[in-house]
Amino acid sequence: MTTENIYGNLQGLKANQLKQLQKLYHQRIRIDRITTTDLAERIAAISTELKQPVCVYLNRRGQVMRVGVGTPRQTQIPPLELPRYGVQRLSGIRCLATSLKPIPPSEACLTAMARQRLDALVMFSLTGQGMMRKGGGATGFIENAYVAHLLPISNDNTLWEISPPQDIETVAEQDFQDLVDSLEGEFSREFIAQDVSSQEDRVLLVGLMTGKMTELKFQDSLQELALLVDSAGGKVLATIEQKRANPHPQTLVGAGKVEEIALQVQTLGANLVAFDRDLSPAQVRNLELQFGVRVVDRTEVILDIFAQRAQSGAGKLQVELAQLEYMLPRLTGRGRAMSRLGGGIGTRGPGETKLETERRSIQKRITRLQQEVNQLQNHRSRLRQQRQQQEIPSVAIVGYTNAGKSTLINALTNSEVYAADKLFATLDPTTRRLTITHQETGETRIILLTDTVGFIHELPPSLMDSFRATLEEVTEADAMLHVVDLSHPAWESHIKSVKTILADMPLAPTIELMVFNKIDRADSEHLEIAKEKYPQGLFICASKRLGLETLRTRLVNF
Structure with missing residues (x-):
């Protein structure tokens, strides 16, 4: 054992005191006991001599796995070193701690117990005196003991339970295995009652x-x-x-x-x-x-x-590019996973780290993806030129995510574009022909409607860059339909966010028609405000096909 095995505040400790602490690692108790009188008194004797709290952590095999000088909060195990069993299980570790004052565990100690999800926290209050027995052992150093453990979440938000003060002999006789089994049984039943999948985030x-x-x-x-x-x-x-x-x-x-x-x-x-x-x-x-x-x-x-929703090859390509650009600056600091490629002699000093290797690999992939995005951009540009040669006007449907753009294009063109009441239900741009007959002249007109990716407040720059091939469908359109979800309380903020994003796009269409959707669910006060602020706007319900004839008439006159 070395001094590195003792955690917490080691300043001022003598060599023989460190040796006493290190000897605690050799202790082992029965798996069905929370502690023994001998181990508890030995910890208390060391704490009394040091005049500092001491914490000893044991696993369920009864082995000492961590010794620290300080309170449970000062000596707690880092989260990344703890087992991750989930909410239905405890960590499999208990803490035996000493207190220089005859008081129950403080809230800071109990919080440390909850953070580590300990099986139990046993706090020994010290008498300040005692006797060392010949041949080893100690007695008289413990006045009382408190046993604390976690509780399932209740209506009164009680997180833990603390026993009344007990003598150490009573605590040493308790069936620890039965306590742990009953607690984990309650946690497991609570988890099942919440109807949450273990695979769900x-x-x-x-x-x-x-x-x-x-x-x-x-x-x-x-x-x-x-x-x-x-x-x-x-x-x-x-x-x-x-x-x-x-x-x-x-x-x-x-x-x-x-x-x-x-x-x-x-x-x-x-x-x-x-x-x-x-x-x-x-x-x-x-x-x-x-x-x-x-x-x-x-x-x-x-x-x-975006990674879940992307269906087309173009969409997956653009999502991967955005993810890699986001990931690249976040490689640094991954600890051992990003350390030197080898191990041992010959791997120290100059040479390439795994971090550098992965960074270079990602940069190569980003370069290749950017080339493919440029090819996609050129391909879309040729398709737009073909449409422009045919002199077919195009209208881009833009708006905040989940404003009802896909539902609207389905309602206008009798299409079956995927639509759902969730954010970013569709990513890939979809173009559909809309045939409109002018009511006065009887002239038939064809308009191309393009459903674009939804916008959102503070749209990540990496997505803006990666989806530039998609967003160019907006910049090359003859006009825009700006769809607004009027039923959302923050609809005015959504309009500002969309306009901010459009303002950053070069050559965005100047012709814009505001279309307020979901009026069947909109607040009457919001409806009046929108009509006053946007007198030229249209008010529709795409899902119920309300107001679509008026919209078609306006599109004919674009």
Whole structure:
């Protein structure tokens, strides 16, 4: 054993004191006992001599696996080193800790127990004196013992239970195996009652509101993130919010909020934390070390949805390019996975790391994909030129995601483009012919309608770059139908987001027709506001085919 096996505050410890701590690793107890009187008194004797708390962690085989000087919070096992069994099981580790004061475990100690999902926390309050027996052993160092353990989530949000003070002999006689089995049985029944698949992402949402953001915009953004997670196939367990003047440079949210999130991850059994802000690679790395689960930002959730929805070869190509461009700066800091290629003699010093190898490989792939996207761009350009030679006017249907664009093109052209009430249900641009007969002249006119990928607030730049071949369908169109979901509370914000994205596109069509959809579900007050602000706008319900004749008439006159 070496001093590296002792964790926590080692400053000022003597060599013989370190040796006593290291000897604790040789202790082993029965698997059906939470502790023994001898082990408890030995830990208490060392703690009394050091005049500091001592924590000893044991696995279910009764073996000591970690010894630390300090409180359970100061000596806790890092999340990434803990077993990940999910919400239906405990970690398989218990903590025997000492307290210099005759009080029950503090909330900080209990929070550490919950973060590590310990089988139990046993706190020994010390008498401050005792006796060392000849031949080894100790007695009289423990006044009382408290046993704490986790509870299934209840209506009153009680996370743990603490026993009344007991003598150490009573604690040593308790059936530990029976306690663990009964607790895990309750956790498993609760998990089944929640009707959650073990393969499903259980997601904790985190939102940060800074000084420049209004409460309404903040809540709308969080609700949209929840819809994005649902579209990606995850289940939202809870939402945590924080207000700060500025984001924390290392963890985005403050240190106290990081602790709160880490506790919720363990108590709710989350396996993914999604932030409603873009995170830097360093922030992701720091947060994953604290939580012990994957951390993603808004952009990564959107990219995941795009990866699921892409059906055509062109769509898959553009999604892969966007994902690789997002991944490239996030390779650094992956620990041993990105260390030197070899191992041992001859691999140190100059030479190529696995990180450099993977980065170069990704850069090559990105270059190749960009060439293919350029070819796709040229192909679409030739198709547009053919349509323009035929002098067929084209209209691009644009709008916020889930505004009803695909439903509208189906209703106008009797097509069967995939449409669903979810964000980014369709990605690939779809062009359909719309034949309209002028009511006065009887002249038949053909218009090409193109359904484009939906926009979203703060559309990731990598998606904008990768989908430029798709978005050019908008720039080359003769006119635009801007579809707005009037039933959404943030419909005005959606209009601003779409206009902001369109403003960044060169040569976007100047002819724009505002079409307000889902009027059957819209608030009457919002309907009046929209009619007042956009007197030239059309008000329809694509799913019920309301107002489509008026829309066709307006399209004829484009």
